[in-house]
Each structure stands twice: as C-alpha cells, then as structure tokens.
Amino acid sequence: MKPKDPIKLGVPQGAALKEAIGAARRAAAKGIKKRELLARVCAVLESPADFADDEVFGALSEALTAHPEAAAARTFQPRESPAPYRIWGAGLEAGAIEQMNHACALPVSTAGALMPDAHIGYGLPIGGVLATENCVIPYAVGMDIACRMKMTVLDLPVSHIRGEEGRLRNALERETEFGVGAGFSKRHEHAVMDADWSVSPVTKKHKDKAWFQLGSSGSGNHFVEFGTLTLEKPELGLAAGTYTALLSHSGSRGTGGEVAKYYSQRAMELHPELPKHLKHLAWLALDSACGQEYWQAMLLMGRYAAANHELIHRAIAKNLGALVLADVENHHNFAWKETHFGKEVIVHRKGATPATRETLGIIPGSMATPGFVVRGKGNAESMNSASHGAGRAMSRTATKNCCSWSQAKRFLAEHDVVLISAGLDEVPMGYKDIHEVMAAQTDLVDIIARFDPKLVKMAPEEPTRRRRGSTKQ
Template sequence: MKNRALVAMGIPAGPCAEEAKRVIAEAHAAGSTVRAAGDTLQSIIASPDAYLDDARYGVLASHLKAHQVAAKAFTPRQSVAPYRIWGEHLEPDSVRQLQNACSLPVAVAGALMPDAHVGYGLPIGGVLATEHAVIPYAVGVDIACRMKMTVLDLPVEALETQRERLVSVLERETCFGIGGGFRVKRQHEVMDADWRVTPVTADLKDRAWKQLGSSGSGNHFVEFGTLSVSDDAVGLPRGTYLALLSHSGSRGSGAAVAAHYSTLARRLHPELPQSLAELAWLDLDTEAGQEYWEAMELMGRYAAANHALIHQYIARALNVEVRLDVENHHNFAWRETHQRPDGTEREVIVHRKGATPAGEGVVGIIPGSMATPGYVVRGKGSTASLLSAAHGAGRRMSRTQARKTLSWQDAQALLRERQVTLLSAGLDEVPMVYKDIDEVMAAQQDLVEVLARFDPRLVKMAPSGEPPED
C-alpha cells in the first residue's frame, strides 16, 4: 500500500507508515486479504492503546499513539501571517495552500503570484517568508530550477536559412528524460566542490556527474527564438536578436535531496495536522536544517552548471560568440532582510517556489509556453510581494486532463500558426495547458517591467511519455 493511501486512512508518513507497510506485508504473507489488513489498521488507528502490548501490532500502536499525543500539542499562529495575492480566478486550492502556509508558527508573510497553481505543500507561484526555518516543500522537488538565456552572434535569419544546422545542434548537444545523461561526462568546476557536505549529497555525486549538462523532463526545455529588445537596460541596443533559452533544474540529485529532507522534516514535526504536514520545516539552528541548507546551495550551483554547459556546448558547436547572458533561479530559499510593518528590519528566509526574484533592478526571465512569448523583466522591488514575481504562464489544467482532452492535431495547427518547430514534447506540455502569459504579465505590472520579448521558434523538450521532473 502506498503512502498516499495510508495517509488517507489516517496513518501519517514516516515511522507510522513504514511500520504499517510491514504489518500489511506480514498479513499478506500469512494469507490475509488487503481488505482484512485494512480493517485491522483502522482498528489500531481508532484505539492504539488497546494494541500497545500486542506482539504483532505493538510497535505500530506505539508510533500512532506518539503521533496523536504530539498532534494535540500543535499550536498554530493566533492569526494568519499577512499575505497578498496577484491575479484573478486563481485555483481555490492554491489559495488555500498559501493560507495554510501562513498559519505555520514560523511564517512571517506570504504572497501568491498570478501564475499560481496547486503544488506539494506550498503552491507553485507561492512565496513564503519564515523565521529562521526552511521548508523543503516550500522550495520544491526540483531544487534551484532556473532560466538561462544567451543571445548568440548569429543573424535572426539563421532561424530559416540555417534551420537544419540549428536543429542538429539542439538534438546533439542536449539530453532530456528521467535518468538521462551523456555517455561522455561533461566537465564543470561544480564537480570539484565538496559533495560530502551532507551524507545525502555524498552519495549523489556519481549520478549528478552523469547527468551534468542535461535537462530533465516535464516543463523543461531548450529552444531557439527571437529576442526583441525594447529597453537598452537589458544590455543590448534595441532591436531583434537570435537567442537560446533553457529551463531546467538540479535533476535527479535535487529530487533526492528534496525527498530525504522533506521526509525528515515531517518526522521531526509529528504535531502538524494533515493539512500542514507537507509544510514541515527544519530549524536552521539544527544539524538537519544546516544540512538541508548546504545541500540546497550545492544543488543551486549544480543547476547553474547544467545550464552553463548547455549554452556553452551549443555556442561552441555553432562556433559563435555570446553577446548577452541572463539567468535566474526559482524553487529556492534565500536569506534576505525585509521590513516589519513598523518599519524595522529583520532577516527572514524567503522561499520562492515557482516565483522569480524581482528586487529593485534585478533582471530575470519569465517564459510563456512553446508557442507564446516569454519576457526579460526588471524587478520593481515590491515589498508586498516579498521582492518576487511570477515564474511563467502557469498551468491551467493538470497533465492528466491535458492527455484526456487535448489532441496533437490541434496543437500542431497552433504551432504552425505561430511558426514554431517542435522537435519533441509530451501532449501535457502543449500551449493550451497554460494560462495566457500576457494576462499573467498584466496582473503583475506593479512587480516587474518588461525589457525584452522572446518568441520561441525551435523547441526541444522531453519526449512524450516521460514522467515530469518539474
């Protein structure tokens, strides 16, 4: 039985769930049915005291009893931490997730971006400031997922006149898919870092090296397109350029770090009710908190290295210079100083899960979809949004719904209309699954200003059927 099914029964993740699985396995081996085992579990959940001395069920009863005692000790904030919402008609469940996060004892303030949708713990598009605590699921599973754009010294006309060459380079110098990696390891100084900073990262170095420079799956992509610069502040004169844009994160290594420390956080906070369990935190004064922070920082450098190599190898294969380089993280936590309502300042931990840093003057990238524009933006430094903005268009339908209701025929017709060549992707990533990027941008005019517009032309993503890593 999976953790989700056990949680639905009332058995929390961690020691309780592991012991319940052992009990079910023993019952199955003894010839008991799943239904009978489930009935027994329900009985233990209802009255753990009655099973404390039972040779078969005593350990599970003890774990459940301890969890129930701890849960009664939970004291939420007297009032929800202040938060602001940008955008209209957001999913009620995503709003509820932010409200839950702002009810945590460690919460200081929150914000919800106009691309928001439901995630684990904190919603995608959620921003949360906490007091000396980090929440693994408020950072996200794909730690340090990021955007990177380089403007290449090629004429825009190359998208037509050298199309086959550009396609060939994209196919040869990128790698997508769960577990995907290069046969010949690529080299970057991040692999010279001390991966023994935590026991978890120490065991991940070989996997990370194999996947170094690759892109993963889900909404991750590498694409050529045109960049129309409308403000010289972007670093180039106004005009239209050929650009390379990529989106991906820390691959399997980041996912392993997230899985380990989110599980650990839940075990350290059995007092949290089920609605808040995925928001369990790690105190930064503890060994666990320091370990996660070190691992997260390393995953940030690793994700940046992946992008650096993608852009380096493609530029080298094309034998061209890079004229502009812009990049930014999302799915990360930062130590920042923010003002209290009374005007005084304090250090907080700002989690941006699917949100772009948008401090005053900070340049970042907010993509659309494979057939809609993305934007290079400059932050306006809004304190109400915790110096944050949206990280993309945001999904308007689930992957399951997309596969059930959409067709490749309609998607390809739209791609042709927008002059986009799609090399590979899943049906659950076609443009129709995303919100209108221009509506998202209009909803956050007080957070960022647009410096340039990117329009995709040649797009590569993980092939259809790959499980998502985003």
C-alpha cells in the same frame, strides 16, 4: 538499536539522538528488548515531561524538551491569526488559495504572497512565496530544487533560425539530453564537481548520478529552444533590435529530487503533530543539524543547476561557432536569507522569480507563446518576487484529456514554431495567457525584452533512458 531506528521514529539529530542511543544502552543493560525499547522511545517523543525522572529515558526527555523542533512537535499550535499575504491576479484556482491560507497558518510563517501564475502544488502552491523564521520548508522550495532559466543572446543572424534550421536543430539534439534518467556516459568537466558533496549524506551518495547527468535537461516543462529576442530600446548592453537567442529551463535533475524527497520526509517525521492537510509544510529548524544539512545541500544544488545551464549554452554556442553577446539567468524553487519587515527571514519562492529592484529575470510563456526578460521593481508586499511563467490553466491530466496534437500543431503553425519533441501535457492550451499574467504584475516587474520561441525541444512523449557520449567541453 541502530542510530537510524530513533531517527525513523522522529528523534531529532544532535543532542536528542545522542541521548536516545545512550538510553538504548541503558535499556539493554536492564534487559529491555528492542521492540519494547522502540515503543518507549515513541512514548517519550509523545510526552517528554512524563519521563523527566526516568533513569533510562530522563536524559532523552531533557534533550527533547530543549530541542525547538521536538518542543513544537508535542502539539500543533497555529498562529493566533494567519500571516498576512497578498494575491496578484484574478480568478486563481481555489485550491492554490487554500494551500496559501494553510501555509500562512503555520507558527513559523511571517508573511506570504501569491503570484498570478499560481496553481496547486505539494504543500505550498506553485507561484507561492512564503517567509518563515529560522527554518526552511523543503516542500516550499520544491521537488526540483533550483529550477533555473538561462538566456544567451548569440551573434547569429535571425535569418539563421529558419535558413540554418537543420544546424540549430542538430545542436539542440547533440548537446543535451532530456528526460528522467537521461545523462552522458562521457562526463562533462565543471568546477561544481570539485565542491564539497559531503555536506549531506544524500549529495555524497548521489554525486556519481549528478556527474552522469551534468549538462542534461529534465522532463515535463523543461526545455531548450531557439527564438528571437526583441529589444525596443537599448538594454543588456545591446542596441535596440531583434536578435537570435537560446533559452533553457531546467533544474538540479535526479540528485536535487533525491535531496528534496529525503529532507521532506525527515521534516514530516520531525513534525508528526501536523494535521494531514499540513504535513507537506513540515519544516526544519536552521539551528538543527538536519536543517543545516538541507540548507547546504540546497545551495549545492543551486550551483549544480547553474552548471547544467552553463554547459548546455557553452556547448551549443561552440557547436554553432557563435559568439555570446549577453546572458541573463535566475533561479526559482529556492530559499533565500533576506530581510523583510525589519527582520531576517527565509523566503521560499516556489515557482516564483526574484524581483529585487534592478534585478534581471526571465518569465517564459509556453512552447508557442512569448516569454519576457524583466527587471524587478523591489515590491515589498511581494517580498521582491514575481511569477515564474504563465502557469498552468489545466492540470497535466486534464490537458491530455482535453487537448490533441492536431490542435497543438495548428497553434504551433500559427505562431511559426517548430517543435522537435514534447509531451502532450505541455501543449500551449494547457497554460494561462502569459499576457494576462504579465498585466497582473506591472507593479512587480518592468518588461525590457520579448522572447518568441521558434525551434523548441522538450522531453519526448515517452522518455527513454539513454547513455551516450558528448562533445568535448
């Protein structure tokens, strides 16, 4: 029996896996065939106590009984009463609320919050905030680990956005690539690639992919755009006024997706006791080898996502010969170790912006509606969180079925937005009213500036995989 065999069955890594391999050696010595061996391992996983005195599987039984995840896996025991959570905003879709209810029933959950941009996701809803004890839930972080916003204020006159539109458009087209599989044949250089990528077998395996995609942007709602930033009073080290700004939204690309898929699957294998409606909320104990692997991989993907934005903004500013006047950036789709309600917890913000008191963040609207630079108020009930955008009013499929490009083009023209490329599922009509979302969270953040998009690039309607060189960084 190879080590991967018991792992696939759900044997936790560490002491339990070691004892499973030992049991396999003892079973082989007794002439037990592999098929029967695997069946017996499954039986031990289902009821370790029944094998406590077994000469072949007794040590595995003891290791499983001692392992916190394995002990929890024998039967699912929800909390006696759901973890408390509060909802911001009105009229949120019932499915998102139901998902939040499920998340707060987990035995590891301690508190939650639902932001006003919330809508259905996998496991935890988008816009969901969940605190857990000593464990991390991969699907509560999300598939696009460390999805990130970054804004750079440039010293270019606002008149350049239309007067020099061709130059700005060329910079967007030249300095990043969009879509699934997009990347650069000529690698960008960044210190993140000197980090320890062996923290997880997944990051180690996909380091070359990550390097190929370094400096690129994702598909779906990811974008890079120019617009105007309006400050009503001095902020960000700038005088009141209107400025040219560059705004980007993207995450950890294909490697982050591979990390999410692998550890979500591992978590589900470790928790076969979870009913179907909770399987995407399976967790990894942080004192387990698998939990530590995921945590370190997640942190690395955070650094990698930040590097992507840094390279994009640096390259575009250099292309235009512009000076950087100010920067603001933040993650969502991440987990943090924080103290809330008197104890350390793991706070998952899936499509939610950190809003600790005085912390700056960016909450975008859509391709043709404003976004906002905000300052957190440190609201304890939201565990220092706010929305991460306007949030979808319709699913992608519904948007494609209900909306047309002719409608979208009229909307874009009315808002003085030039769209370079995007999918129909990203048109503004598919999103909630950003002004209503912001009005619903005045106790979470203060607005300090408004960003209005003017020249927008997203992944094309039918992304194509391309390899090309890049300008020197």
